[in-house]
Amino acid sequence: MKPSVFLSLIQTAYQQFKREDAQPRKPLREDNPEKAWRMLQASERRSHIALCTIVVMLLACLVKIADLQIFQSSDIEANGQQFYRYAVTRNLPAKRGQILDRQGNVLANSELCHTIWASPEKVIASGKKAVLAGALKISTKELDKRMAVKRRNVIVGKCVDDRTTTAIRSLKIDGMTFENEYKRIYPGGAISAHVVGLVGSDGNGLEGVECFANQALAGRDGRRGVLRIPGGKVLEELWRQESEEGTSLTLSIDSRIQTIAVEALQKTVARHEATSGSAIVVDVRNGEVLALASWPSYNPNVRSQLNYDSVRNRVVTDMFEPGSTMKPFAIAKALDMGIVKPDTAISTHPGKILVEDQIIGDDHDYGVLSVAEVIAKSSNVGTVRIALQLPSQTLWKTYSELGFGQKPEVQIPGATSGKLRPAQRWGVVEHATIAYGYGVSVSLAQLARAYTAFAREGDVVPLTLFKTDRERVAGKPVFTPETAKEMLKMMRLTVLAGGTASRLKIDGYTNAGKTGTAYKVKNGAYDKNVYVGSFVGIAPMTRPRIVTAVMIDEPKRDGHVGGVVATPVYKEIVERALNVLNVPSDELTRLSDNFRKP
Known part of the structure; x- marks a missing residue:
């Protein structure tokens, strides 16, 4: 009273x-x-x-x-607390599983940290408020703000490391309690961000493998019941259910090749003032993705810089009209059906063709070309003449079997299925334009997977971001083995003199591939000043090991075609990746094959 x-x-x-x-x-x-x-x-x-x-x-x-x-108020309160006790249930957070690359390098790890609770009244009474703020590496004003909450105990530090926590414990301020939690660390930073992804403030995955495999990585939290007194002090533990650590995952990604890809994209995007760049490297033997890179990227350790453009994985989420990189598929099916042969003459004169009311043309009048030269010169007219000899349903089925129009089986959330309309809805013009990469939209991951048909024996393999125990897996047949071999030879001409990627030369290894350049749609119409440049290649041609696909979006300076903007990125990635993988040169492969002959 x-x-x-x-x-x-x-x-x-x-x-x-x-x-x-x-x-x-x-x-x-x-x-x-x-x-x-x-x-x-x-x-x-x-x-x-x-x-x-x-x-x-x-x-x-x-x-x-x-x-x-x-x-005597403090003494009375202390004495009263000895008699006023209450039981509470506390959460025991599970340690999230690690994410490792194929060599065992850590790409994501959880480190122990602490949440620190304090009584504002007791902090002030201790006279150590300024010292506490210094230990937390914040200003006294910020500490006052955190303690302004009208509660007996408030959080003054979240996710505080062990060293800082030890220093704060040494202050011996009454009423402080410490709870264990885990902080997710990404050693790879921006290099592996688009593969690994990140977790949210609640510890659940938001992007990448962190999101796709969240349940396996998360484990199961434990619980414990404790007896406490006012002020938060724990008197005794009543019961405990231990947490279960999450499962660690090993990816197919090779951090060395991933770094090479990201650095090559970063330089090229800057040089050509492009909006973005993407690349994917696939092991053709088992579909393992060795690199999956996009630029611009982001650092998952620095949340203040996150935005949608940098976070999304463009290799699987962005779709684009691929242009000439689609041409080999229609030609391969025509070879399969016996409609044409590699040396079949195709007239492209006068450099254009009228399909119903649409004129489709080439950059030059190439005259008469062989089927192989149609690919090397990337002739739209030649491709259309071949594709129109195929039934639309047959061509659609081929594209569907290659994986177009379907979500790729790659373990990244948000993967697009692209756009491939049913054959029944194709007109003659659409039948023609799809053959050279317009009127169809694909992702770079879909394109890379489709090219595994030429690197193997006509079959495609599903892509995977997880390391497998099998060196080679069976694929889904699309073309005959003979057709795949012939296509590989014809795509070899693309990188030779007179081809659209003649600048591509890698010492010791032969390459086969196809360039692509396409206009982008802006405001419902093709803008002939905005481009997508791409290149998909197979190396080494003598014994294919990897398929690499590169896409540069909206280059604005120093060229825009695939052979100029995308092929140099391919060269830098593949040249160094083959060395990293210890792939024998063409000469060593030939010597090995001759040695094995009886």
Whole structure:
């Protein structure tokens, strides 16, 4: 009770007593007035003594209450806490599994850290507020802001490392409690960001493998029941259910090749002032993805810089019209069906062809070309003449079997299926344009997978981001082995003199591939000043090991065609990747093959 309340009670009692004492007395008895007077005086003395006694008792109570409230409050609270106890259930966070590359290098790891709780009242009373702020590496103003929450205990530090936590413990501030948690660390930073992804503040995956394999990586949290007293101090543990650590995953990614790809894209995007660049490297033996790179990238350790353009994995999420990189598929099917042969003459004169009401043309009038030269020169007219000899349903089925129009089986969320309309909805013009890469949209991952048909024996393999135990897996047949070999030979002409990628030369290794250049659609129409340049290649041609696909989006300076903007990126990646993988040169391969002959 407040002192003012007691004073009010004393004053009320005194006023009441005074009123009663001042009331008129009964008239004295006439028979003995002296005795009556003495009795009246005795009554007044007793009343005064009683009043004084009451006042003294009230004052004593007031003094005691003041002593308890002001001077002994902390002792009383401490003693009371020994008797006031309550049980609570606390979470025991599970350690998230690691993500490793194929060599065992850590791409994502969880490190132990701590959440620090404190009583604002006790921090201030300790006189160590400034020291605590310094240990947390924040200003006293920021610490005041964190302690401004109207609660007995507040969080003053989240995800604090062991060293800082030890320093704060040494301050010995009453009422502080420490809870274990885990912080996700990404040693690869921007290099592996688009593959690994990142987790949110709740510890669940948001992008990449972190999102796709969240359940396996997360493990299972544990729980424990504890007996606590006000202020947060734990008296004893009542029960415990241990957490289960998440499963660690080993990816197919080779960090060395991944680094090569990201650095090559970064340089090229800057040189050509492009919007972005993407690349994927696939092991044709088993579909393992050795590199999956996009630029611009982001650092998952620095959340303040995140934005959609940098976070999304363009290799699987972005679709584009591929242009001439689609041409080999229609020609391969025509070879398969016996409609043409590599040396079949195709007239492209006069450098254009009328398909219904649409004119389709080449950059030059190439005259008569062989089928092999149609690929080397990347002739639209020649490709259309061949493709129109194929039934539309047959061509659509070929594209579908190659994986176009379907989500690729790669373990990255948000993968696009692209756009491939059913054959029943094709007109003659669409039948023609799809053959040279317009009227169809694909992702770079789909394109790379489709080219495994030429690197193998006509079959395509599903892509995987996880390391497999099998050196070679069976694929889905699309073309005959003979057709695949012939196409490889014809695509070899693309990188020789007169081909659209004649700048591509890698010492010791032969390459086969196809360039692509396409206009982009802006505001519902093709903008002939905005391009996508691409190249998909197979190396080494003598014994294919990798398929590499590169796409440069909207290059604005120093060229725009695939052979100029994408082929140099391919060269830098493949030249170094073959060395990293210890792939024998063509000469060593020939010597090895001759040695094995009887």
